[in-house]
Amino acid sequence: MRVNDEEFAASLKIRRGGEEPLSAQLYRQVRAAVMFGEMPSGSLLPSTRSLARLLNVSRAVVVQTYELLAADGVLQLQAKARPRVLAPAVFEGAARKEVGEAEFALSERGRRVSQQHRYMAADGARRLLSPGRPDIDSFPRAQWGRALRRAAAQLSARDSSYQTTAAVPRLQRVLQGHLLQARGVQAKSEQVIVVPGVQAALYLCALIFGDEVGAALIEEPGYLGARAAFASCGLQMSAAAPGALAQKVMDMQREGQAPQLIYTSPSHQFPLGRRMPVRERLALIEAARTCGAMLLEDDYDSEFLFDGRPLVAMQGLSPENGVVYIGTASKSLLPAVRLAYVVVPEPFTAAFASAQRNVGALVNAHVQLAFAELIESGELRAHLRRISRDYAVKALRLYELVHEKLSGAVQAERPSGGLQMALKFVHRFAGVDDVVVARALNEKGFAVNPLSAYCLGTAQRGLVVGTADAEESICAEFCDVLLAAITSAAEKKQSESVG
């Protein structure tokens, strides 16, 4: 069946003088007409001569188009005859079929791995006091931009090859020196592996040290990312108060449920802010050693201790390859930088790097070089000094205001560092649902989280609030809104229990 030459030509919209060459426009449109049009298999298209004349293009353009479509299997060319449409029956059926999604589904593992483990504060215009979020206004844009630009100019063939996956060697060397000096981390530079965030580090550890049937131990309340990583890998989770981890390891072992992995944030426990004393660290290392459990030491914000220096990293205390040290640029710079570093025990470095490559959790080389430059030039240290001072002022301001205005409702520890603070409901409000209170605050623009969301077992009630943007007016508003929210939630609860 011949198509009508004039109608067919008129259906093609050829634009002259644009970016796209005529032959490309023709190819694209004829292909679409054949595939998505109403043209049945066997239809005969205009001859090259006829179409060229009707479109006022050279015949070579039409010949080239038809040849490409023939190579695609869409047209059949015949000497001295019109080209024949070959759209196969299967396609005609597919194009007309209704869209349905019954046949495609997540796998069983897919449902587990894509579970949302985090509390999501409503995504409003203001996201004030968001826990753990640094202040974007203090990000060293100029220095970072310069360092990135220099990295673009300097990137070598070696740093850019498919072979350079675990990290750019220069950054490995710089971080090795930095971590030894600042944190007492004992490692060769090859043990330093760069990943796109703490989450990737935790996931990869769970993947290579954990099994589907294994157990893991986390802190209660504790970092949700660890929970998400372990749960994604199918591990069964137990939790213990930050001070009771070693005892819990012993208990689990006695019950035949020894953990394969233990997550801890000893420098500045998330979200409570506790600093783990040395004797507890040593007991935990020893307990983990007795059952071969790998300790994951999340040192996410030790740069921000307001007083004194952080303790030496647990990695430096363990003589037996039993600690994975994890640090990050998410707090010192920004989460969007997506750069964290893992110091993997030497016997497992190659396995970690190989798993990382198979998973594909790798970091842009320019970003790695820029970060190395910021450390080497001292700009990162200067930046940290500036923001530590600034963050201390803000955190203490919020703490003092809460202490002064809200001591009848919540209690807080004096912050010793970091970018968040936990406010526990006092006894009188212990029964109030902290999710209700958090939602009320979310609605007013405060991206705070309920403390219970960080708990696996017995929920502790309270709020976790960020401090990096704790300006005076924000703190004052926050206190007012919180007091109203908690009072209202308590009254509602009481009227319900009376009614």
Next chain:
Amino acid sequence: MRVNDEEFAASLKIRRGGEEPLSAQLYRQVRAAVMFGEMPSGSLLPSTRSLARLLNVSRAVVVQTYELLAADGVLQLQAKARPRVLAPAVFEGAARKEVGEAEFALSERGRRVSQQHRYMAADGARRLLSPGRPDIDSFPRAQWGRALRRAAAQLSARDSSYQTTAAVPRLQRVLQGHLLQARGVQAKSEQVIVVPGVQAALYLCALIFGDEVGAALIEEPGYLGARAAFASCGLQMSAAAPGALAQKVMDMQREGQAPQLIYTSPSHQFPLGRRMPVRERLALIEAARTCGAMLLEDDYDSEFLFDGRPLVAMQGLSPENGVVYIGTASKSLLPAVRLAYVVVPEPFTAAFASAQRNVGALVNAHVQLAFAELIESGELRAHLRRISRDYAVKALRLYELVHEKLSGAVQAERPSGGLQMALKFVHRFAGVDDVVVARALNEKGFAVNPLSAYCLGTAQRGLVVGTADAEESICAEFCDVLLAAITSAAEKKQSESVG
């Protein structure tokens, strides 16, 4: 037991005028002495006054150090008495124990996930003709550096929050428009998710669409990254020739082994370079649909087709949410950029993004913004035009030289695009071990891979060679070395079989 004050003071190396404050130096060193020294629990350190005098520092410095160590649980301070070392027994034991690694091991899954699936060419000074590797000298350093710098200046709070994980919205919009126009990809911008490479895309798909007991289908010979991703996720693999995928899906289904995932590179099959005809694409889409298998369309280098335009993406042909489209900047820019993009079928976009976040395979926001700028400004298009011309010249040069000088040993298809070419051993050399030949070439600085390494079943023998650096002198040297290597391998084989 009192330590000797003079000896103790002499063991501390205090540097004046350096970067590190005196109190920090003292804290670090006393801590180390207590923890790693031979000092038993209960030892009595010098008084603050005595140590200050011996070190010639202010007493306040020593007081501060001792107080920090007391807070750490390392020292016990007593009024009018020397501080007492509290190193707990568990630590004394640990410090003296020999380093052993018997207790710590990879998990069963860890051994699987960290398997090395790729052939590794020896890592010499020259890495010539490495398959799939772009030419670093053509990387647009200046434009990329400027774009990164602008991104550093412009990054907004929204783009930098912990909530912005799947991708920076601007890049999602730009890619959506670009992929629609250039590749016929049909999607909303929210379906575009940015990952640190094709590998991450494949891994995440295997994770959410595959199960530990599931099956997957790959091309033979085919891309090793797909094999690594599927194997890491525990999937059982089958393989079929690129032209026989649809039939294989039907066969597997009939045998009750229907695949959950199918990997294909239809625009330019890796490593053979084949372009899948439209009717085959439609048949594959239909076959996959009948068993609910997700098709992963790896469109890694469609920007480099030397003649004509690439076919519309399979994603655009499938009306039923059954295709995941994957593109990358690894070929158009550099692998070290670590940016790829996935168009996920709408019903699974949220699950994919959530799994991505739990795994932590996220991409730096500055890199995302810079890539968006390169597309929007037209700089990427201009760059692609330049390098396509250049790559075509080089690939055809290598092809012609191989054809002319080596037709008695290997055969190749005329390259139609991309950055690599397969050279199959001719019948006479079909029995020669291509790994031996590849190793011989690797030793001479050619990072080529054996074709058999890309095969799961019946190995095809040959070499996969890169073409992006195929300068005239390199091509000539390569032909000589290859001829010598294959002849020598064949002779060795013959003398063995005679002997």
